[in-house]
Every structure is written in structure tokens, then in C-alpha cells.
Amino acid sequence: MTRHFLRDDDLSPAEQSAVLDLAAEMKADRFRYRPLAGPRSVTVFFDKVSLRTRLSFETGIAELGGNAIIVDTQATHFGRGESLADAGRVVSRYASAIVFRTSGDERLAELASDVGVPVVNALTDGFHPCQLLADLQTVRERLGGTAGRTLTYVGDTANNMAHSYALAGAMAGMHVRLAGPAGFEPRPDVVARAGEIAAGTGGSVRVLRDPYEAAKGAEVLATDAWTSMGQEDDGVDRLTPFRPYQVNADLLAAAAPGAIVLHCLPAHRGEEITDEVLDGLQSAVFDQAENRLHAQKALLAWLLEDHS
Numbered sequence: 632m633t634r635h636f637l638r639d640d641d642l643s644p645a646e647q648s649a650v651l652d653l654a655a656e657m658k659a660d661r662f663r664y665r666p667l668a669g670p671r672s673v674t675v676f677f678d679k680v681s682l683r684t685r686l687s688f689e690t691g692i693a694e695l696g697g698n699a700i701i702v703d704t705q706a707t708h709f710g711r712g713e714s715l716a717d718a719g720r721v722v723s724r725y726a727s728a729i730v731f732r733t734s735g736d737e738r739l740a741e742l743a744s745d746v747g748v749p750v751v752n753a754l755t756d757g758f759h760p761c762q763l764l765a766d767l768q769t770v771r772e773r774l775g776g777t778a779g780r781t782l783t784y785v786g787d788t789a790n791n792m793a794h795s796y797a798l799a800g801a802m803a804g805m806h807v808r809l810a811g812p813a814g815f816e817p818r819p820d821v822v823a824r825a826g827e828i829a830a831g832t833g834g835s836v837r838v839l840r841d842p843y844e845a846a847k848g849a850e851v852l853a854t855d856a857w858t859s860m861g862q863e864d865d866g867v868d869r870l871t872p873f874r875p876y877q878v879n880a881d882l883l884a885a886a887a888p889g890a891i892v893l894h895c896l897p898a899h900r901g902e903e904i905t906d907e908v909l910d911g912l913q914s915a916v917f918d919q920a921e922n923r924l925h926a927q928k929a930l931l932a933w934l935l936e937d938h939s
């Protein structure tokens with residue numbers, strides 16, 4: 632059966648761990664694995680802009696011996712009525728895998744609905760699961776493991792990163808705390824699912840209001856943009872309610888000594904994170920950005936070689 636990676640919990644906790652093990656191997660011996668040699672192609676669709684995702688997939692697919700076909704969907708029929716299900720069926724006749732960055736999760740699900748090759752979520756409004764593989768790889772590198780560690784995410788707890796931290800963090804056995812302002816709560820179904828997962832992995836998931844209570848003693852302090860792609864003109868005040876949730880030196884001081892700081896980037900310096908913290912000794916954000924490459928290579932290799 633074809634395996635897709637549409638959200639974090641499309642892998643089991645053991646499978647997530649296997650992909651992260653492979654990502655570490657690939658990072659240590661970067662050009663050894665060539666499962667796409669031939670070359671086989673992977674099509675990567677973007678409904679939204681990108682720097683890291685685009686370049687890490689394009690680079691990673693090349694390093695796996697394959698050919699990345701990057702498509703900005705404005706140049707396709709996506710916006711003028713071609714069914715995404717039909718597009719997925721067509722592209723699966725050419726490509727060994729399909730990667731898609733889009734808005735609604737239903738668009739990704741539609742593209743994947745009748746496709747016999749792996750489909751990978753490169754960010755939707757609901758989830759950013761490839762980012763979480765990179766984040767967890769970074770946590771493993773910096774802290775020696777994930778199980779039992781506390782990861783606190785502060786800011787927009789209604790966004791894709793918050794949801795993916797809840798699911799993927801729980802899968803990795805972490806104690807995940809999400810703290811954000813009223814009106815920006817995570818989806819209840821995602822929190823409930825993360826709780827179920829945590830019950831099996833020894834992790835936990837809590838939603839809090841107070842950023843200092845959430846950050847207290849955390850080994851990982853993470854944040855993300857207060858305005859996600861597509862929200863720029865929605866008329867919602869995305870500055871005032873979020874200001875108490877800025878990751879700055881005071882909030883970091885509440886975390887565990889030696890805590891690491893994560894941000895998926897792009898950062899809005901001076902909003903959700905200060906220069907001092909982003910550029911400081913506890914910041915792991917550029918390793919985190921690098922790990923997109925290794926984690927996604929491992930994911931593609933795992934989906935293509937062994938499990939589809």
C-alpha cells in the first residue's frame with residue numbers, strides 16, 4: 632500500500648524514529664544514498680512561497696540521485712479549475728513521489744486521493760510535518776534524545792507548527808506545552824489525537840495561557856511567525872495579543888539551563904523572537920534549517936525504498 636505523509640501521525644512513533652535514525656546516517660555520509668538514481672523524478676508543487684522547503688527538497692532529491700521538478704502552481708491549471716485529484720493521477724504517471732505545499736489540508740488530501748506514489752505535505756494551514764522531522768533531528772543532536780524532554784512552543788497555537796509540535800512531539804515521547812493568547816487555540820481534535828499518542832509514548836501535551844509557566848524548565852523553547860502565509864490581509868490583530876509570547880532573554884531564562892531555541896524560519900526579528908535570542912548561543916535554528924535537507928531525504932528514501 633502506498634504510504635503518504637500528509638500529517639505527522641501518518642508515521643507511527645517507531646517509524647518516525649526510524650526515519651530520524653536514517654536522517655542522522657544521511658547527514659553523516661551525505662552522498663552515499665541514491666535511491667532515486669536513474670534518475671527518478673519527484674514533483675514538488677508550491678501554492679505558497681518558500682525558501683527552505685523548496686531548496687532543501689530540490690537539493691535533497693538531487694543528492695538522492697533523482698530529478699526534482701519544482702512547479703509553482705500559478706503556472707499550471709490548478710487555479711483555473713483542474714481537479715486536484717485529476718492532477719495527482721496525471722503526475723503520478725511521471726513522478727516517483729509528489730510533494731505539495733498548499734493552504735487547506737483538504738487540497739492536499741484531494742491531490743493524494745487516487746495516487747499510487749507517496750505524497751508528502753510540504754506545509755499546509757494545518758500541519759508542517761517535514762519541518763518537525765528536522766526539528767526532532769535537531770533535538771536529538773543537541774539533547775541526545777527526545778523522550779522525556781519538555782518542548783514548549785509559544786505564540787500562535789492555532790497554526791500549522793503548533794499542531795505539528797503537538798503530534799510529532801508526542802510521537803517522540805516529549806512533554807509538549809503550547810502557550811498562546813485567547814482566540815488562537817490549537818484545534819481540539821489535534822490536541823486530543825496528540826494526547827492519545829502521548830499516552831502510548833510516555834509523553835504529554837498541555838495547552839496553557841501563561842508563557843512563563845509554559846517555558847519553566849523546558850529543554851526546548853520554540854516559536855513561529857505570528858502571521859502565517861495567507862493571513863496577511865485577514866484583518867486580525869496579530870501583534871497586540873502575541874506580544875507577551877515573544878521569545879526573548881527573559882522568557883529563555885525561565886527555561887532549563889542550556890535549553891535550545893527553535894524557529895522554523897523565516898523569523899520576524901523583534902516580533903516573535905529577538906535578535907539576541909535568535910543569534911545567541913542557545914539558538915539551534917540554523918542547524919534546524921539544515922536538517923530539513925537530511926530529514927526530507929530520509930523521509931523520501933524511507934517512503935520510496937521500503938514502505939510503499
Ligand code: CP
Nearest residue numbers: 681682683684895896
Ligand atoms: N520553514 C520553512 O518551511 O521555510 P520556507 O517557507 O522558506 O520553506
Ligand code: NVA
Nearest residue numbers: 790855859860895896
Ligand atoms: N506558520 C508559518 C510557517 C512558515 C514556514 C506559515 O504557515 O506561514
